[in-house]
Amino acid sequence: MSRKILMCGNEACGEGAILAGCKFYAGYPITPQNELIAYMAKRMSEINGVFIQAESELAAISMVFGAAAAGERAMTSSSSPGVSLKQEGISYIAGAQLPCVIVNMQRGGPGLGNIAPGQSDYFQSVKGGGHGDYKVIVFAPSSAQELLDYTFLAFDMADKYRNPVLILGDGLLGQMMEPVTIIKENYKPHVTEKPWALTGCKGRKPNIVRSFFLGEGALEEHNKRLQQKYQTIANSEIRAQIINPKDSEIVVVAYGSVARTAKAAVERARAKGIKAGLIRPISLWPFPSKIIKDASLAGRKKFLVIEMSSGQMVEDVMLAVNGKSEVDFYGRMGGGIPTEEEVLARIEALA
Amino acid sequence: MKKKNRKKIKRPAQKKVEEKLVLSRPESMRDIDMHYCAGCGHSIIHRLVCEVIDEFKIRERVIGIAPVGCAVIAYEYWDFDVSEAAHGRTPAVATAIKRVRPDNIVFTYQGDGDLAAIGTAEIIHAANRGENITVIFVNNGVYGMTGGQMAPTTLAGQKTSTTIAGRSLKNDGYPLKIMEMLAVLPGTRYLERVSVHSAQEVFRAKRAIHKAFKTQIENKGFSMVEVLSMCPTYWGMAPVQAAERIKSDVSLFYPIGVVKSY
Amino acid sequence: MPKIKINRDRCKGCYLCIVNCPNSLIKIEDKLNAKGVKAAVFSGGKPARLKSKSGLAGKCTGCAMCAIICPEFIIEVYK
Numbered sequence: 001m002s003r004k005i006l007m008c009g010n011e012a013c014g015e016g017a018i019l020a021g022c023k024f025y026a027g028y029p030i031t032p033q034n035e036l037i038a039y040m041a042k043r044m045s046e047i048n049g050v051f052i053q054a055e056s057e058l059a060a061i062s063m064v065f066g067a068a069a070a071g072e073r074a075m076t077s078s079s080s081p082g083v084s085l086k087q088e089g090i091s092y093i094a095g096a097q098l099p100c101v102i103v104n105m106q107r108g109g110p111g112l113g114n115i116a117p118g119q120s121d122y123f124q125s126v127k128g129g130g131h132g133d134y135k136v137i138v139f140a141p142s143s144a145q146e147l148l149d150y151t152f153l154a155f156d157m158a159d160k161y162r163n164p165v166l167i168l169g170d171g172l173l174g175q176m177m178e179p180v181t182i183i184k185e186n187y188k189p190h191v192t193e194k195p196w197a198l199t200g201c202k203g204r205k206p207n208i209v210r211s212f213f214l215g216e217g218a219l220e221e222h223n224k225r226l227q228q229k230y231q232t233i234a235n236s237e238i239r240a241q242i243i244n245p246k247d248s249e250i251v252v253v254a255y256g257s258v259a260r261t262a263k264a265a266v267e268r269a270r271a272k273g274i275k276a277g278l279i280r281p282i283s284l285w286p287f288p289s290k291i292i293k294d295a296s297l298a299g300r301k302k303f304l305v306i307e308m309s310s311g312q313m314v315e316d317v318m319l320a321v322n323g324k325s326e327v328d329f330y331g332r333m334g335g336g337i338p339t340e341e342e343v344l345a346r347i348e349a350l351a
Numbered sequence: 352m353k354k355k356n357r358k359k360i361k362r363p364a365q366k367k368v369e370e371k372l373v374l375s376r377p378e379s380m381r382d383i384d385m386h387y388c389a390g391c392g393h394s395i396i397h398r399l400v401c402e403v404i405d406e407f408k409i410r411e412r413v414i415g416i417a418p419v420g421c422a423v424i425a426y427e428y429w430d431f432d433v434s435e436a437a438h439g440r441t442p443a444v445a446t447a448i449k450r451v452r453p454d455n456i457v458f459t460y461q462g463d464g465d466l467a468a469i470g471t472a473e474i475i476h477a478a479n480r481g482e483n484i485t486v487i488f489v490n491n492g493v494y495g496m497t498g499g500q501m502a503p504t505t506l507a508g509q510k511t512s513t514t515i516a517g518r519s520l521k522n523d524g525y526p527l528k529i530m531e532m533l534a535v536l537p538g539t540r541y542l543e544r545v546s547v548h549s550a551q552e553v554f555r556a557k558r559a560i561h562k563a564f565k566t567q568i569e570n571k572g573f574s575m576v577e578v579l580s581m582c583p584t585y586w587g588m589a590p591v592q593a594a595e596r597i598k599s600d601v602s603l604f605y606p607i608g609v610v611k612s613y
Numbered sequence: 614m615p616k617i618k619i620n621r622d623r624c625k626g627c628y629l630c631i632v633n634c635p636n637s638l639i640k641i642e643d644k645l646n647a648k649g650v651k652a653a654v655f656s657g658g659k660p661a662r663l664k665s666k667s668g669l670a671g672k673c674t675g676c677a678m679c680a681i682i683c684p685e686f687i688i689e690v691y692k
Binding site for chain 2: 023024026050052054055056058059060062063064065066067069070071072074088089092096198199200201202203206207208209210211212214
């Protein structure tokens with residue numbers, strides 16, 4: 001059975017969560033993701049789940065901590081300033097190894113910024129905006145369909161690895177209306193047992209959900225286990241879209257809504273005879289470094305990174321090529337959106 | 352002198368009177384040394400909570416949430432499911448756990464910083480939503496874990512490491528009466544302030560904690576017990592004097608008694 | 614005959630038991646315990662140093678006020 005619905009990205013994201021069996025949502029209104037919190041309010045009451053409009057983003061992330069600790073699939077969402085507030089909570093969730101999904105529909109910053117789209121929370125998401133050595137799995141969808149699909153996947157992934165998963169969207173993706181296809185058979189959540197969850201200690205030893213380890217050497221051991229987990233994730237969960245013909249000389253690297261513009265610009269460049277390609281990271285952590293490195297070693301001389309920021313992902317591309325190729329950058333900030341013409345002009349300048 | 356011929360009187364064999372232990376350690380409380388200072392109220396309050404849990408036979412249903420503060424490792428002493436929480440967010444964590452597991456008994460255990468400073472928003476909103484949880488609020492008027500700084504409940508004139516000349520109402524504001532503030536909210540059901548400065552007060556404290564848990568078990572709504580507690584180390588006095596200070600000083604400002612009930 | 618037993622090596626020397634015993638039957642020991650403090654000890658029926666609240670010195674009634682106030686819960690009361 002399949003349905004095709006015209007939905008805005010925010011709502012598609014919410015529906016992905018519902019399909020994944022999310023039964024707990026706590027959030028706080030902030031533009032440009034208000035459609036998501038409203039959608040969850042409606043859908044949670046329809047499926048008898050829990051919806052709480054929390055008193056702040058701080059409270060919301062701790063509510064997600066609690067619901068996750070109790071073994072429920074839980075989600076919260078916000079936009080850049082609100083996600084800044086959640087950083088402490090995310091660090092706790094990562095340290096206590098709880099599964100959950102966090103959605104960030106990025107907007108212009110820093111500070112109150114504006115409500116136009118942005119991509120300047122890349123560092124915060126990927127390098128860890130909260131304290132401590134932790135990693136959050138980060139997916140960057142670039143359409144309403146992908147928002148649904150990757151939010152659905154995020155819950156399975158969170159449970160599988162006992163780790164928070166962040167869906168990094170932006171205001172443009174959140175608010176655009178696109179057709180979304182839902183084929184019911186394709187959305188079967190993978191149920192993971194949670195023997196560690198707090199359910200009342202009947203028939204077992206009591207469980208403790210904690211990220212606090214005072215004993216001599218205990219926290220270091222805990223961190224080593226976390227790092228091992230992150231290595232496992234890095235080895236198996238890389239996702240990217242590659243439009244990179246063997247003869248490409250310039251590879252554009254972009255994610256999210258910017259990747260759509262970049263793809264169009266690359267096609268126009270090809271039509272003009274410029275040998276351009278595109279690598280679109282979908283998992284931002286783990287970052288597809290090897291794919292970029294391999295492209296560099298295979299003779300791609302120039303990489304052009306396009307972002308709605310002052311240049312954040314570009315640093316990871318530079319790390320990946322490790323000096324073997326040229327890395328150029330073009331970005332718009334403060335809510336500015338790169339156009340096809342701007343990207344094409346930049347490709348032509350490099351050609 | 353003639354030695355009296357004493358006949359040995361045969362007495363019936365005396366029944367050995369069985370000595371019964373009057374009080375035993377609650378099953379929910381682990382038998383290990385606690386890290387709290389000599390005379391700290393936390394040790395007593397932990398035990399009262401465990402006794403009440405045993406009395407209601409809910410050890411296998413209970414989920415506790417430990418605070419950030421001296422009682423951060425309360426889960427080392429409690430033999431049931433426990434979660435930590437970020438500082439102040441304890442009522443938010445409890446809200447979520449109770450909402451997804453309404454048949455479990457969920458309680459928070461918080462100090463004055465956790466509840467009345469950084470967590471003011473969370474306690475007010477959990478109370479305002481009338482969450483069916485139980486809050487144990489340990490009020491010892493100072494931040495113990497971090498070295499004795501001023502708390503929202505520090506009394507006027509009280510010397511702490513951040514109010515060296517004594518708390519100045521002009522500079523530092525007034526001690527907060529959180530219970531009285533929460534009583535105004537229609538979502539709160541049962542609020543009582545008690546103390547652990549003497550054995551008699553400990554009896555009363557236990558009765559209040561018992562009623563608070565009963566309120567939740569009977570689905571009657573939000574319950575909270577504020578426990579005036581000693582912090583001998585950061586009040587700069589011996590435990591016996593600290594207990595006396597609650598009687599003669601602290602309880603005059605924070606009166607012991609029922610604040611709201613049904 | 615009611616009596617109490619204080620686990621002296623787990624005593625932290627807060628002496629709350631001493632002021633809570635209505636018959637002043639607990640005193641401070643002279644020696645140091647394993648924690649390096651002078652533990653509280655049952656004086657077992659003999660009048661203690663402190664003034665008795667009830668005026669009835671001498672007998673333990675097994676009221677268990679000491680055990681109830683003891684933060685470490687290391688006083689066993691036998692009746």
